[in-house]
Amino acid sequence: MKELRIRVLAGVFVVAGVLSWAAARLWDSVGTLPSVPLAAPVVLALIAAILLATALSIRARLKAQRERVPGAKGVDPMMAARAVVFGQASALVAALVAGMYGGVGVFLLSHLDIPARRDQAIYAGASVVAGIAVIAAALFMERVCKLPEDEDDDHPGAATAA
Numbered sequence: 010m011k012e013l014r015i016r017v018l019a020g021v022f023v024v025a026g027v028l029s030w031a032a033a034r035l036w037d038s039v040g041t042l043p044s045v046p047l048a049a050p051v052v053l054a055l056i057a058a059i060l061l062a063t064a065l066s067i068r069a070r071l072k073a074q075r076e077r078v079p080g081a082k083g084v085d086p087m088m089a090a091r092a093v094v095f096g097q098a099s100a101l102v103a104a105l106v107a108g109m110y111g112g113v114g115v116f117l118l119s120h121l122d123i124p125a126r127r128d129q130a131i132y133a134g135a136s137v138v139a140g141i142a143v144i145a146a147a148l149f150m151e152r153v154c155k156l157p158e159d160e161d162d163d164h165p166g167a168a169t170a171a
Contacts, residue, residue: 010090013097013151018104018144025108026115033116044125045110045132053106053139056099060146063092068153089154100147107140 036042067089073081114133120126 010093012155013100013148015148018100021101021104022108022111025105026112029109029112030116031112033113037116042113042116045113045129045136047132049106049110050132050135050139053103053136053143056103057139057142057146060096060099060143060150064096064146064150064153067092067150071153093151093154096147096150100144103140103143103147107137107144110136110140 033042067084070082070084074083110133114130114137117126117130117133121130
């Protein structure tokens with residue numbers, strides 16, 4: 010399984026931000042800009058909390074297994090793989106959603122004198138922060154579930170010498 014690359018996530022964030030900023034400008038000039046829902050940062054924060062709790066649980070179980078604690082419950086490799094896939098998918102979606110709300114938030118910065126637009130800008134900013142929290146939790150999950158590197162990968166001639 011390939012690791013998440015921060016460059017890819019940053020690229021998704023920036024492209025989504027620029028496109029949503031342009032769409033917000035266009036939409037506002039044609040009609041009324043749709044509002045940023047209050048549920049957006051709440052849902053993203055909930056996903057971040059679930060990812061973090063899962064990563065901490067897996068880390069504790071791996072540590073207990075490594076230290077050979079009696080009665081320690083091991084980690085099923087398929088469960089760890091599913092957790093990593095969930096984290097990677099969540100990070101990609103969070104980068105996209107945070108970029109979209111970030112672009113809308115940047116557009117709304119020019120309209121802070123209107124109370125409703127100010128509230129929308131705050132919700133958009135909170136969504137970006139919560140999206141970054143999802144990405145951080147997903148990267149932590151990936152780091153926790155990463156397998157140790159093979160020593161043969163570092164020394165390609167070692168396998169042929171035997």
